[in-house]
Amino acid sequence: MENTELDEETTREVMFNFHNSxxxxxxxxxxxxKSLAPQISDPTPSFEVQVKAICVTIGVPYRVFMGxxxxxxxxxxxxxxxxxxxxxxxxxxxxPMLIDLxxxxxxxxxxxxxxxxxxxxxxxxxxxxxxxxxxKADVAVKKTEAFAKYITGGVDTLIxxxxxxxxxxxxxxxxxxxxxDAAKEHIEGIEDDEEIVPGxxxxxxxLEVDGTGGADVKGxxxxxxxxx
Numbered sequence: 001m002e003n004t005e006l007d008e009e010t011t012r013e014v015m016f017n018f019h020n021s022x023x024x025x026x027x028x029x030x031x032x033x034k035s036l037a038p039q040i041s042d043p044t045p046s047f048e049v050q051v052k053a054i055c056v057t058i059g060v061p062y063r064v065f066m067g068x069x070x071x072x073x074x075x076x077x078x079x080x081x082x083x084x085x086x087x088x089x090x091x092x093x094x095x096p097m098l099i100d101l102x103x104x105x106x107x108x109x110x111x112x113x114x115x116x117x118x119x120x121x122x123x124x125x126x127x128x129x130x131x132x133x134x135x136k137a138d139v140a141v142k143k144t145e146a147f148a149k150y151i152t153g154g155v156d157t158l159i160x161x162x163x164x165x166x167x168x169x170x171x172x173x174x175x176x177x178x179x180x181d182a183a184k185e186h187i188e189g190i191e192d193d194e195e196i197v198p199g200x201x202x203x204x205x206x207l208e209v210d211g212t213g214g215a216d217v218k219g220x221x222x223x224x225x226x227x228x
Contacts, residue, residue, distance in 0.1 A: 063078055087129075103119075146168075
């Protein structure tokens with residue numbers, strides 16, 4: 001097969017067809033073509049910088065703006081700070097600048113009955129800082145672990161129960177006294193009832209043996225079974 005020299009125009013046409021048509025080959029003469037791997041940079045750093053700039057401008061925490069749930073302390077602090085901003089906006093902007101004005105306009109046009117005093121209404125917002133069921137469960141687990149370590153570690157010799165419940169756990173005096181009284185009653189009830197012992201079965205009553213060689217066995221229902 002004779003070598004066919006490719007001029008500049010033919011090479012240009014071959015390369016054009018390879019890039020812009022369904023032609024999947026390149027015919028070359030005196031040269032070699034190498035495939036270059038595409039250099040695609042990760043856009044995540046640039047994207048995060050732009051998003052964080054938006055968050056700083058509008059005053060919204062990044063994790064709240066992106067909807068990211070992270071179980072870290074900084075995330076909890078950001079959530080509390082955001083809840084505070086929402087409450088501040090509700091009380092200082094939404095209520096006086098929007099709701100009160102709309103209600104007053106409805107009163108002026110007779111849609112709502114006028115009140116005895118100007119703006120004689122109150123606007124109540126739900127408390128957004130109330131912990132959910134998951135938060136309550138987490139707190140309950142941590143408190144239970146703290147109580148267990150307090151008992152098993154013998155810390156009551158250093159900190160009495162009343163001071164531990166009030167000063168360390170932050171309970172009210174009435175609640176702490178109620179817990180201590182209930183615990184005392186529970187312990188006294190266990191000590192008074194000899195049959196209720198954890199891990200021990202009730203001891204059966206002994207057999208009553210008479211002189212004739214028979215035995216009176218008391219049944220569970222209170223009856224006697226006599227063996228001859």
